[in-house]
Amino acid sequence: MDQIVNVNEFQELARQALPKMYYDFYSGGAEDQHTLKENMEAFSRIMFRPRVLVDVTKIDMSTRILGYPLSAPIMIAPTGSHGLAHPEGETATAKAAAACNTIMIVSSMSSCTLEEVASSCNAVRFFQLYVFERRDVSAQVVRRAERAGYKAIVLTVDVPKLGRREADIKNKMIAPKLRNFEGLFSTKVKPSDGSGVEALASRALDASLNWKDIEWLRSITKLPILIKGILTREDALKAVEAGVDGIIVSNHGGRQLDYSPATITVLEEVVHVVKGRIPVLLDGGVRRGTDVFKALALGAKAVLIGRPVVYGLAAKGGDGVMKVIEMLKNEFELTLALSGCATIGDITRNHVKTEDERL
Numbered sequence: 001m002d003q004i005v006n007v008n009e010f011q012e013l014a015r016q017a018l019p020k021m022y023y024d025f026y027s028g029g030a031e032d033q034h035t036l037k038e039n040m041e042a043f044s045r046i047m048f049r050p051r052v053l054v055d056v057t058k059i060d061m062s063t064r065i066l067g068y069p070l071s072a073p074i075m076i077a078p079t080g081s082h083g084l085a086h087p088e089g090e091t092a093t094a095k096a097a098a099a100c101n102t103i104m105i106v107s108s109m110s111s112c113t114l115e116e117v118a119s120s121c122n123a124v125r126f127f128q129l130y131v132f133e134r135r136d137v138s139a140q141v142v143r144r145a146e147r148a149g150y151k152a153i154v155l156t157v158d159v160p161k162l163g164r165r166e167a168d169i170k171n172k173m174i175a176p177k178l179r180n181f182e183g184l185f186s187t188k189v190k191p192s193d194g195s196g197v198e199a200l201a202s203r204a205l206d207a208s209l210n211w212k213d214i215e216w217l218r219s220i221t222k223l224p225i226l227i228k229g230i231l232t233r234e235d236a237l238k239a240v241e242a243g244v245d246g247i248i249v250s251n252h253g254g255r256q257l258d259y260s261p262a263t264i265t266v267l268e269e270v271v272h273v274v275k276g277r278i279p280v281l282l283d284g285g286v287r288r289g290t291d292v293f294k295a296l297a298l299g300a301k302a303v304l305i306g307r308p309v310v311y312g313l314a315a316k317g318g319d320g321v322m323k324v325i326e327m328l329k330n331e332f333e334l335t336l337a338l339s340g341c342a343t344i345g346d347i348t349r350n351h352v353k354t355e356d357e358r359l
């Protein structure tokens with residue numbers, strides 16, 4: 001483990017540890033995978049305007065999201081089927097989240113049930129919701145999440161239909177078990193149908209989901225609601241008007257609409273219209289502490305980490321997840337020091353320069 005010096009190195013270790021079908025499922029994006037690559041490349045086009053001669057002997061990275069304390073503004077994004085990466089599945093990830101004092105967003109599509117994850121550790125957990133055509137099933141799952149002590153519902157809105165992930169089609173990726181829904185409705189799909197994930201999604205997801213349904217979700221839960229999958233100022237405003245408690249700027253890690261913009265390039269337009277009324281978070285392509293800093297400088301309250309967490313889990317189990325989060329935290333701490341910021345409150349828009357500003 002000591003030989004691993006950055007988060008990117010876990011990708012190759014995961015590739016070696018996993019059957020090709022599973023590695024491709026975790027790592028892949030939609031169609032030409034342009035957005036997948038662009039998420040990362042867009043970060044590399046932002047440069048720093050570091051300040052000097054600031055006392056940075058003590059750095060405080062801590063923050064709060066919806067009132068819950070985090071050791072750093074780095075959370076765990078919802079990703080499905082951790083059981084394909086490691087036998088302990090999401091329970092290993094959740095224990096690592098607790099050890100790192102961060103928040104884990106548990107996917108609807110988890111391999112362990114949401115109750116198993118809850119009883120495995122005392123990490124603060126949010127529950128990610130995909131709304132199904134069977135609304136009664138979705139409502140039941142939300143109520144179970146509430147009972148199991150989840151602190152917020154993260155409604156993912158960028159999957160009315162599953163994006164075209166060509167590696168999964170080629171590999172005839174199996175439909176993973178959806179343990180949260182066992183006994184609630186049949187999630188069986190024909191094994192020969194190309195991507196089993198796609199077959200499963202088209203059987204279950206409600207493509208009619210629309211803004212009015214936020215009211216429905218409000219009516220069935222008292223938990224705060226975050227909307228995940230916003231990429232424009234228009235939708236950010238609608239989200240605020242709908243009364244949600246937070247926005248996650250996300251293109252689903254480039255797995256849905258290819259040629260969606262890199263999330264870091266649209267963060268500011270969202271932040272601009274939200275005007276601080278609710279927290280704006282971001283995910284997609286965050287691989288370095290410098291990326292975390294850039295997202296905060298452009299107005300995010302925190303970032304979420306998707307693939308690196310799964311790679312860490314596949315390569316080294318819960319210890320791998322911890323190492324991923326700790327490496328990002330250490331890099332972020334160093335970035336704060338080298339930019340002349342002692343706390344995350346000291347980060348300003350002037351600490352970074354986007355590509356347009358450099359022309």
Ligand code: FNR
Nearest residue numbers: 026077078079080107156252253283284285306307
């Ligand atoms: C995801 N993502 C996702 N999002 C969601 O809301 N529910 C889910 O079940 C999943 N499942 C999932 C599986 C896998 C294998 C990946 C890679 C991603 C999207 C995820 O929450 C997040 O938006 C991206 O992963 C962030 O980009 P990075 O960090 O992977 O670049």
